[in-house]
Amino acid sequence: MKQLKSGQSKGGVRWRLVLASTTMLFVELALIRWAGANVVHLSYFSNFILLGSFLGIGIGFLLPAQGGQWLKRWTPVPLALLIILVREFPVQVRQSSNEVIYFTAVKTTGLPEWVTLPAIFLLTAVIMAGIGKITADLFRQLPSLDAYRYDLLGSITGSASFALLSWLRAPSVVWGVLAAAALLVLGGRRNTLRYGIPLTAMVAALFMETITTGISWSPYYKLEVQPAPTTTRTYYISANGVQHQSTAPLPVLMRQDSPYRTAYDETPRNPHRRVLIIGAGNGNDVAVALAHGAERVDAVEIDPRLQEIGAQLHPARPYDNPRVHVHINDGRAFLERTKTKYDLVVLALPDSLTLVSGASNLRLESYLFTKQAFEAARDHLEPDGAFAMYNYYRKSWLVDRFAGTLDEVYGHAPCLTTFKRTAAVLVAGMTPADQSCQRVWQASGAVPAAATDDRPFPYLLHRSIPTLYLGALGGILLVTVLSVRLTGVSVRKTFRYIDMFLLGAAFLLLETKNVIGFALYFGTTWLVNALVFLGVLLAVLAAVEVRRRLRRVNQPLLQLLLFGSLAVAWLVPAQAVLSLPFAGRLAAAIALAFAPIFCANLIFSDRLASAPDPTSAFGANLLGAMTGGAIEYLALVTGYHALLLIVAALYLGACVAMRFTGRGPGAQAPRVPDATVRAKT
Incomplete structure (x- = not known):
C-alpha cells in the first residue's frame, strides 16, 4: 500500500x-x-x-x-x-x-x-x-x-x-x-x-x-419574466439571455396576420376535436386551439417552469380549462408512447436554446424534425387529419428541408404561408383534400436532404x-x-x-x-x-x-x-x-x-x-x-x-x-487486485 x-x-x-x-x-x-x-x-x-x-x-x-x-x-x-x-x-x-x-x-x-x-x-x-x-x-x-x-x-x-x-x-x-x-x-x-x-x-x-x-431556474434554462411595455403582449420570457416567448391576449393571437391560426384556416373541413400541441410553452397555442372548439388538447412541454409561467400569467388562462391535459415530456417521446389519434398535430415553435448535456450537437428538439418523427406524427392522425409546424426559420433552405420532408412523408406538397421576420407555417393534410392552401410549397432551390434519427441535425x-x-x-x-x-x-x-x-x-x-x-x-x-x-x-x-x-x-x-x-x-x-x-x-x-x-x-x-x-x-x-x-x-x-x-x-x-x-493478452496479470508501487509523499 x-x-x-x-x-x-x-x-x-x-x-x-x-x-x-x-x-x-x-x-x-x-x-x-x-x-x-x-x-x-x-x-x-x-x-x-x-x-x-x-x-x-x-x-x-x-x-x-x-x-x-x-x-x-x-x-x-x-x-x-x-x-x-x-x-x-x-x-x-x-x-x-x-x-x-x-x-x-x-x-x-x-x-x-x-x-x-x-x-x-x-x-x-x-x-x-x-x-x-x-x-x-x-x-x-x-x-x-x-x-x-x-x-x-x-x-x-x-x-x-x-x-x-x-x-x-x-x-x-x-x-x-x-x-x-x-x-x-x-x-x-x-x-x-x-x-x-x-x-x-x-x-x-x-x-x-x-x-x-423575475429570475428563476428550470432544469434547462435561466428564465427571466418581464412585463411587456406594449398592450399587445403581457409578458416577455427570456431563456439564457435570449427572448424566447411572450404571452398575448386571445384577440392578438386570433388576428388575421397571426401564424397561430393558420393551421386552422388551412384545414376548414377538419373538426379539430382532438389537438396535440408539441411545444405548448406558455399556452398561446393552447388558447387558440380552445378558441377553435377543441374538445381535448394534449399540451406537451419539455420545460416544467415555462408551463408554470404560462399557467400563472397567461391572460387567457388556457391551462385552467378542463379540456387541456398537460404532459411535461419530450415531444418525440410522447409520440412514441401515446396511442391517441388526433385531428391536428402542431409543432409550435419548438426551438430550444440549449444542447442535450453531454452531446455536442444534439439540441432538445432535434429528434422532432427528423423524417422518422414526421412519420410518427402522421401515424397519430385521423384519416382526415392534418399536421402543422411553424417558426421563424431564418433561412429559406430550412423551410425547403422541412417542406421537402413533409412532401416525401405525406406524398404531396404542403401549404406554405409566410409572415414577416422570416416566419413560415407549413400545413400538410393526410390527403390534398384535407388542406386548403392559398399557396402550395415550391422549392426555392436545391432541397436539402431530410434530417434522420441517425443524423438529427436539421439546422446544418x-x-x-x-x-x-x-x-x-x-x-x-x-x-x-x-x-x-x-x-x-x-x-x-x-x-x-x-x-x-x-x-x-x-x-x-x-x-x-x-x-x-x-x-x-x-x-x-x-x-x-x-x-x-x-x-x-x-x-x-x-x-x-x-x-x-x-x-x-x-x-x-x-x-x-x-x-x-x-x-x-x-x-x-x-x-x-x-x-x-x-x-x-x-x-x-x-x-x-x-x-x-x-x-x-x-x-x-x-x-x-x-x-x-x-x-x-x-x-x-x-x-x-x-x-x-x-x-x-x-x-x-x-x-x-x-x-x-x-x-x-x-x-x-x-x-x-x-x-x-506489458498488459496485453498473454501478459502476466497482477497477483492481487490492488497491485501498486510505493510512491514518495
Missing part, C-alpha cells in the same frame, strides 16, 4: 477523496449550466466547457506529487474570476453562420467566438486543474483500484446531487454555496483565508443574480463540420498544447500510457452514443439524461467491484466480449428498439448501452491496477476523454451510428498498445 500523509488515516483519505471527486463533478456540471445560461449562445457550445474540464482534470492528475501545489492553494481564484467576469462584463458567442442556424433574438456583441470560447475554455481548465490536483493527491495515497472506487462513488454523488438540485429548481446561489463549502473543507484550515475571500466574492455574485426580479445545411466549430476546436487544441507545456507535464511519461489515452477517447464516444440513444428512445429530458449518466457511472463501478474480487482476469476473453457487444450494438437498428413496448425498449436499451461499458471498464480497471504510476495513467485517460469529445464532431458527417466503428477502432488500438506496455 502507498504511504499516507502524516496524521491521515486510510478512512480519512477515502472520505476526502469522495468529497473531492463529488466537488469535481458538481463544479463541472454547474459550470456547464451556469456559463451556458449567462454567456449568450454558449449553451450551443456547452461541449467546450466539458472539454476544458477534461483538460484541467487530466493535467491535475498528470502533475507529479510535489508539482503544481500552487494550483491547490489558489483553486478558488479562477472560479471566482470566471463568475465575476461573466456577471460584470457579459460576453456573447457570435451566432452568425451560413452553415448552421442558431435561434436567437439579440444583437451580436462582444468578442468573436474564436476569442470568447478559448478564454472560457482556459479558465474552466484552470479551475478544474486545481480541483483535479486536490483529487489526484488523495488518489495516489491509496491502492489504485481502491482509489478509483472511491473516486467513482464521489462522481455518482456529485451527479446525483446536481440532478436533485435541478429537480428542485434551485437557484445558482445554492450551487455556489455548496461548492464553496466543499472547497473550504478540502482546502483545510491553513487555506481558510486564502479560499474564503474569493469564494465569498463568488457566492455574493451568485446571490445578486438570484435576487434579481451540408454534411460537414462548420468552420465555426473547426476554428473553435483549433483554438482549444492550441490552448491544450500550451497548457501541457507550461505546466511541465512530462509528455514522454504520458506517452507510455497511450493505451489508457485511447481507452479514454473510446469511452467518451461510447458514453455519448449511449446518451444519444437514450434521448431517442426515451426523450431529451433532463431526467433521462441524468439517469443515463448515473447508469454509466454505476456500470463502471460494477466493473471495478468485479475486478477487485478477481485474482486474475482473462484479457483475451474480455476483449472478445467487448467487441462482441459493440458488434451487437452496431447490428441492432434503432427503429427495432423503438418498435418495442416500453418495458422491452428499456431492457434492450440498457443491454445495448451498458454491456460494452461494463466490459471496457473491466479492461480499464485491470490496466489501472497494474500501472506503475496509476495517477498518471488516469490523467492520460482523461486527456483521451477530451480527445474523444472533439472526435464526436465527426458525427455531423458520419451520423451517430458510425461512432461505434470509431469506438471499436480506438479500443482495438488500445488493445494493440497494451502489448507494448
Whole structure:
C-alpha cells in the first residue's frame, strides 16, 4: 500500500477523496449550466466547457506529487474570476453562420467566438486543474483500484446531487454555496483565508443574480419574466439571455396576420376535436386551439417552469380549462408512447436554446424534425387529419428541408404561408383534400436532404463540420498544447500510457452514443439524461467491484466480449428498439448501452491496477476523454451510428498498445487486485 500523509488515516483519505471527486463533478456540471445560461449562445457550445474540464482534470492528475501545489492553494481564484467576469462584463458567442442556424433574438456583441470560447475554455481548465490536483493527491495515497472506487462513488454523488438540485429548481446561489463549502473543507484550515475571500466574492455574485426580479431556474434554462411595455403582449420570457416567448391576449393571437391560426384556416373541413400541441410553452397555442372548439388538447412541454409561467400569467388562462391535459415530456417521446389519434398535430415553435448535456450537437428538439418523427406524427392522425409546424426559420433552405420532408412523408406538397421576420407555417393534410392552401410549397432551390434519427441535425445545411466549430476546436487544441507545456507535464511519461489515452477517447464516444440513444428512445429530458449518466457511472463501478474480487482476469476473453457487444450494438437498428413496448425498449436499451461499458471498464480497471504510476495513467485517460469529445464532431458527417466503428477502432488500438506496455493478452496479470508501487509523499 502507498504511504499516507502524516496524521491521515486510510478512512480519512477515502472520505476526502469522495468529497473531492463529488466537488469535481458538481463544479463541472454547474459550470456547464451556469456559463451556458449567462454567456449568450454558449449553451450551443456547452461541449467546450466539458472539454476544458477534461483538460484541467487530466493535467491535475498528470502533475507529479510535489508539482503544481500552487494550483491547490489558489483553486478558488479562477472560479471566482470566471463568475465575476461573466456577471460584470457579459460576453456573447457570435451566432452568425451560413452553415448552421442558431435561434436567437439579440444583437451580436462582444468578442468573436474564436476569442470568447478559448478564454472560457482556459479558465474552466484552470479551475478544474486545481480541483483535479486536490483529487489526484488523495488518489495516489491509496491502492489504485481502491482509489478509483472511491473516486467513482464521489462522481455518482456529485451527479446525483446536481440532478436533485435541478429537480428542485434551485437557484445558482445554492450551487455556489455548496461548492464553496466543499472547497473550504478540502482546502483545510491553513487555506481558510486564502479560499474564503474569493469564494465569498463568488457566492455574493451568485446571490445578486438570484435576487434579481423575475429570475428563476428550470432544469434547462435561466428564465427571466418581464412585463411587456406594449398592450399587445403581457409578458416577455427570456431563456439564457435570449427572448424566447411572450404571452398575448386571445384577440392578438386570433388576428388575421397571426401564424397561430393558420393551421386552422388551412384545414376548414377538419373538426379539430382532438389537438396535440408539441411545444405548448406558455399556452398561446393552447388558447387558440380552445378558441377553435377543441374538445381535448394534449399540451406537451419539455420545460416544467415555462408551463408554470404560462399557467400563472397567461391572460387567457388556457391551462385552467378542463379540456387541456398537460404532459411535461419530450415531444418525440410522447409520440412514441401515446396511442391517441388526433385531428391536428402542431409543432409550435419548438426551438430550444440549449444542447442535450453531454452531446455536442444534439439540441432538445432535434429528434422532432427528423423524417422518422414526421412519420410518427402522421401515424397519430385521423384519416382526415392534418399536421402543422411553424417558426421563424431564418433561412429559406430550412423551410425547403422541412417542406421537402413533409412532401416525401405525406406524398404531396404542403401549404406554405409566410409572415414577416422570416416566419413560415407549413400545413400538410393526410390527403390534398384535407388542406386548403392559398399557396402550395415550391422549392426555392436545391432541397436539402431530410434530417434522420441517425443524423438529427436539421439546422446544418451540408454534411460537414462548420468552420465555426473547426476554428473553435483549433483554438482549444492550441490552448491544450500550451497548457501541457507550461505546466511541465512530462509528455514522454504520458506517452507510455497511450493505451489508457485511447481507452479514454473510446469511452467518451461510447458514453455519448449511449446518451444519444437514450434521448431517442426515451426523450431529451433532463431526467433521462441524468439517469443515463448515473447508469454509466454505476456500470463502471460494477466493473471495478468485479475486478477487485478477481485474482486474475482473462484479457483475451474480455476483449472478445467487448467487441462482441459493440458488434451487437452496431447490428441492432434503432427503429427495432423503438418498435418495442416500453418495458422491452428499456431492457434492450440498457443491454445495448451498458454491456460494452461494463466490459471496457473491466479492461480499464485491470490496466489501472497494474500501472506503475496509476495517477498518471488516469490523467492520460482523461486527456483521451477530451480527445474523444472533439472526435464526436465527426458525427455531423458520419451520423451517430458510425461512432461505434470509431469506438471499436480506438479500443482495438488500445488493445494493440497494451502489448507494448506489458498488459496485453498473454501478459502476466497482477497477483492481487490492488497491485501498486510505493510512491514518495
